[in-house]
Amino acid sequence: MWLALAALLLVQARIATVDEITIPHAVLRKAEQRLAEHGLRFTFGAIHCDPSGHVVVRDLRLFSNLHPDPVLTANAVRFEITPTRC
Structure with missing residues (x-):
């Protein structure tokens, strides 16, 4: 149990100190x-x-699906994810 908690603490520390997080493929799909x-x-x-x-x-x-050309083109789009409680 302590080993699992230590591993979880290391994962959380990594997330807190990294500058960039990879978006999971499941989210993109x-x-x-x-x-x-x-x-x-x-x-x-x-x-x-x-x-x-x-x-x-x-x-x-x-x-x-109706047009072969892009409907919208942007060099960069920035947004913020703010989780809410249900």
Whole structure:
């Protein structure tokens, strides 16, 4: 039990001190599924996320299934994730 708690403490310390967190593939797939429900898809160059919830998406392109050209193009989009309690 103590070994598991120590490992968890190390993981939390790593998250608290890192400048950038990798977005899990499951989160990206969920975003793709939600956009696909509305007939949209996206491509991007890179996603940067820090532990405080700030996310920057670089080279974002949003496509509609109705048009071959991008509907929206942005060099960078910045937003903040703020979890709320239910």
